[in-house]
Amino acid sequence: MGIAVILVWYKWSPVNVYQERKKKMSSKSRSSAGSAGKSSVKTGAQIIVDTLIEQGVDTMFGYTGGVVLPLFDKLYDAPIRFIVPRHEQGGCHMADAYARASGKIGVIVATSGPGACNLVTGLATAMMDSVPMVALTGQVRTELIGNDAFQEADTTGITRPVTKYNSIVKDIKDLARTIREAFYIASTGRPGPVLVDLPVDVAVAKYNSRVSSEMKLPGYRILAKGHAKQVSTAAKAINKSKRPVLYVGGGVVAANAGRELRALAEKAHLPVTMTLLGLGSYDQRKPESLDMLGMHGSAYANYAVQECDLLIAIGARFDDRVTGKIETFAPHAKTIHIDIDPSSISKNVRVDIPVVGDAKVIIGELTKQAEYQERKEWFKKIADWKKKFAFRYDQNSSAIKPQYVVEEICRQTENKAIITTGVGQNQMWAAQFYKFVRPRQFISSGGLGTMGFGLPAAIGAQVARPDDLVIDIDGEHSFNMTMTELATAVEHNLPIKVCILNNGYMGMVRQWQELFYGKRYSKSYLKNPDYEAIAKAMGAVGMTVESKADVSGAIKQMLKEKKPCVVDFRVEPEENVWPMVPAGKSLSEMDGLEILERLI
């Protein structure tokens, strides 16, 4: 096992660094990987590294600093691939996307004070989207805590609302146990980020690590199986329903229940609509797919939800961007809600048949009890809506339409690429015009809507999936926020592609200003740099595309590049995302439908 780990490490690491450490590695890493559990007096830092390895960590992200020096010293010869971002926020998004792309736990390390504070946005992003992550932060010596010491911040206090759980280890005896608990809590139940704060004196203290360190979590229970009676009630409702809709969210992806979902939809013959985070859980090329629902969802998904007699929500949380005006959401429907988190149930809408448990298990049970129903009329209606209100844009326009760029990326990558996004119009067009076919293919900040997520997320996803093509479909203003991470991609030779849909505006803000603020484009236009030049300066490939005729060729060229690559598409400045359910309106009150119809 030790050797396998080293080989992986070798494959990953930049060659020059590898050469330097080669000799050290071959002797030390094997012993450190194999020594967890043997009797030995270890420092806290060594216990941390050994526990990480025991937890199966082979890749980490993080940034060094004063109080984490003992830990980083042990990481120097640990068989763990380590990616240093240019800013802790970037590292946190990388670890997040690494987890989303692989299904493993993302690990991020940061120093005390500013390092820990810089994680906050990334942790909140992961928290809102239920991503399993463990953050380790350095802390000042325990006797200095509370004294406003240099680079001191109340990290557990600051991060408590943006983590599933956090704790500070003040005694080396608790160290291994606390880290184990962090990994367990992060990855079970409804996943989420867990932070462990590590004062530097604990990292340098010594302790006989053989002493037992079993987890102690009396308040943490997971209901995985689902109540059998509730499941059979749900199955009966499905079998009876004339106009059902499956409404699936990120929970299905998190539960690795894509296959089970497909089996249920096929066996019971159900149309499927997905939330932004649910995209990929059902193959969008299939006729049962209604694509995304909600504010910028498809008209056919929104109509289907509004007219259905049974809404089967799985791993979705009835977010306001999905439901529109909550009182008028799915007005004719009985609602089944399957979720691992009991607090999600009946939080926003009253649910008729709640089932608490793991989506994979429950969908499997439902499938056993489900019967095929033809539902001819319902599917006919859906097919008509799909034809009439397909996502469309003006293909005859001479300008580069952003939707065209996304559609062309989808076509040339044959629906296979992993797509990350920024936040705003770029994100919505990516969600509308790229047709996803498998879970973990679409990686986007849904709940928190974190601009700047796309580039570091692409890096994290590429680290997790080295053989996959990873493309960040981004906006220029989202890209601005974290573009420094391009240097990280270049350093680690990660061949990510960044497609900037550059319209000069903060597009979604501008769209709202156009529609609701009388076209007063207040502070939503900035003078931006030459991204091609920036990419080149950072050692990546840079391209600028200014004419529609060059789009296809540029994408082709981009896909050929072995290096990180940034393509700046100068798209139509004032293009809007349609359809749109204005905030507070009900799902059937979509704007922009006449535009879609006109473009048939």
Place this chain on the structure above:
Amino acid sequence: MKHIISALVENKPGVLAHVAGMFAARGFNIDSLVVGRTEDPDLSRMTIVVIGDDRVVEQVRKQLAKIVPVVKVQDFVGQPVVARDLMLMVISAPPEKRTEILSLIEVFRAKVVDIGQKFIMVEVSGPEGKIEAFINVCKPYGIKSVARTGTIAMPRQTKLDTRTEKNNN
């Protein structure tokens, strides 16, 4: 409607902040919150009085249960409970009013715990209503200061006791 929620929590730092922070972040109103040790040194009990409709309180209960160091959550609504507040109050009590005030204290089964030339400190415990009533009757004499604990509560064990008696017979 008022709900008394009782939560057993792990006795470790940060738990109170986590619970209080959750209430603030989700916009739930806390009427009172009392924390104290229990028979088990690893556990504390929080008694939280919340005002809200059933749906809000259901969310409160679920969100509390979701907090990792929270071990058990009970909502006492609809069951017979013993609920008690404790109050210390300093009342202005000049010699000419003193007898009157002392008789009030007797009616409320309160206790004098400190006495000065012009003031009396009283200890009262009981259901919240009784405490409020005592405050009201004392107001005319001049209340100098009040310290209250907030409600603690336990479900009545009566049923259990009856059964035990029967078994004994």
